[in-house]
Amino acid sequence: MKQVQTGQIQEALKPEPELKPGDLLKFEGEVYTEKFLKKEIISLLKKRIKDDAAFFTDSINTREQHREKLYIAISSIINERYPSSGIRIDEEMLDAALSEIFGLGIxxxxxxxxxxxxxxxxxxxxxxxxxxxxxxxxxxxxxxxxxxxxxxxxxxxxxxxxxxxxxxxxxxxxxxxxxxxxxxxxxxxxxxxxxVFNCIDFNLENLLELEMFDREVYTILKNCVLQKKNILIAGSTGSGKTTLLNTLVKLIPESEIINLIQDLPEIKLKNHPYVRMLTTRPKAREIDNEINQDRLVFETLRMKADRIILGEVRDCMAAYQLLQALNTGHRGSFSTIHADSAYDALLRLEMLAMEYGTNLNSAIVKKIVARAIDVVIFLEYEKDENLNIKNRKIKELALVERELSTGGDYKLSFLQ
CATH class of the missing domain: 3.30.450.90 (Beta-Lactamase)
Structure with missing residues (x-):
């Protein structure tokens, strides 16, 4: 193992020679591993700033802004406590300090x-x-x-x-x-x-390789997007609704204007040139005004758009406003909903819209739903004998006929 020469902190911060994990550092006659000293320095930093309110003036959401502040504080500790250690502040050390002090630790x-x-x-x-x-x-x-x-x-x-x-x-x-x-x-x-929000940049081909669907369904999905079908994606929590939605929206032509409404930034359209992102805002305090889904859907009708994407239909007002939007020319729009089948997805959307007003007629709402939704995709995850998730698959892919059955119910043509 090489010995690092003692010296001033300025010398220690030079990029060469570079220390490697496991190298030995000498300090006041004692030899320590680099990993040990870095851990000790971060521990000292935590104790030093524990009661320093000014150090925590920014929130966790601006964590990257703290890197320079941490660099200065760590440099100060090295100068005071370990001036001859030869230790250098690298990205790994800053990341560890950032996680320990401003992040969520382990x-x-x-x-x-x-x-x-x-x-x-x-x-x-x-x-x-x-x-x-x-x-x-x-x-x-x-x-x-x-x-x-x-x-x-x-x-x-x-x-x-x-x-x-x-x-x-x-x-x-x-x-x-x-x-x-x-x-x-x-x-x-x-x-x-x-x-956990894992924004893996999947495309439709990736999901085909993961066997979420077969080649025939792959072609149908592409055509549904390009033919501007209104698509409702259904399934339980963790079934892959948002993942599939993220891949479908990437197929939207770049010439089209998209209004994107969501509670959390789960849907990513980084490379599309015409995306207006609107995000709900819960009422955090008594003085705040809540901005919910239905308000954003209502406002988006005033903003010229070719397609509307609603991350998830969560409440009755949003369901009602979405149906209004889809029946007023916004073809090729998307949304997701929690449901146990393609048919149940339509029933749930209908039920939510009915809750919006007691004077709504069930038969009328059914007709509105049938005319608003063109395609329903139902996703489900498969489990092994230990109840662990094996994979996620499209279990049902159904076309919704615009006219109800003679009994006044939805008519679905299942392609999957």
Whole structure:
């Protein structure tokens, strides 16, 4: 192992010679590994800034802005405590400090793992779902204080009221992951549930390779988008609705204007030149005004668009406004909905629209739904004997006829 020459911090920060993990560093006659010293420095930094409110003026959502601040603080500690160590501040060290001080600690490791879809925290223990398989990680936090710190950071970033009076918090993390937290007194302990946002840049060919559908369905899906069919994607949580929607919207011609409405930034259209993104805003505090789905759908009707994409139909007002939009010339639009089959998806959309007003006639709403939706896709995940998810597949692909049956029900032509 090579010995690093002692010297001033300026010399230590030079790019050459570069230290490698495992190299030995000498400090005051003692020899330490680089990894050990970096960990010690970050630990000292955490203690030093623990009660420094000014250091935490920015929220977790602006975490990248903290890198320079951390670099200065770490440099100061090296100068004061380890001036002759020869240690250098590299990207790995800054990332570790960023995660420990402004991030979510050990949770960051699983948020950045593209194979992890869900994280469950109960007290100091963690369970994850990776590649569809549940994995018991066990105790990952040294104490309840560490868990409380993570909760506080998430609360700070959300800017929402969250305490014993309002013991529920539903928010979005800095990377787009959905987070739900429940605390006592309504629960016996702290429960944190994170639906990890893994923005893997799939295209339709990738899903074909993953056997979500066969070549025939692949061709049908492409034609449905290009022929401007209104598509409703249905399934349970984790069935792949958003993944499929993300691949279909990439097929929209670049000449078309898209209005995109969503609660969380799950649908990505980075390379499309004409996308107007509208995002709902929950009421975080008493002084805030809530902006919900139906308001955004209503407003988007005033904005000239060729297609409307509603990330998910969640409430009755949004369902009603969406049906109005799809019946007023916005062909080739998309949305998703929670349902157990293609037929149930139409019933659920109808039911939500009916809840919008007591004076709505069921037969009329059915006709509106049948004329608004052209294609329903139902997705389902398959499980193995241990109830772990194996894969996600299109189970039903149905064309919706514009006229109801003689009995006044929906008429579906199943292609899958």
């Amino acid at each position: 949770v960051e490791r699983y948020l950045s793992d593209q194979k992890v879809t869900d994280i469950f925290i109960q007290d100091t223990e963690m369970l994850i779902i990776k590649d569809g398989v549940k994995q018991q990680i066990g105790k990952v936090f040294e104490s309840q204080d560490e868990v409380n710190l993570i909760v506080d950071r998430i609360k700070l970033a959300s800017a929402k009221t969250f305490d014993q009076r309002v013991p529920f918090l539903n928010t979005e993390l800095y990377d787009g992951s959905r987070c739900s937290i429940v605390i006592p007194p309504v629960s016996d302990r702290i429960y944190i549930t994170i639906r």
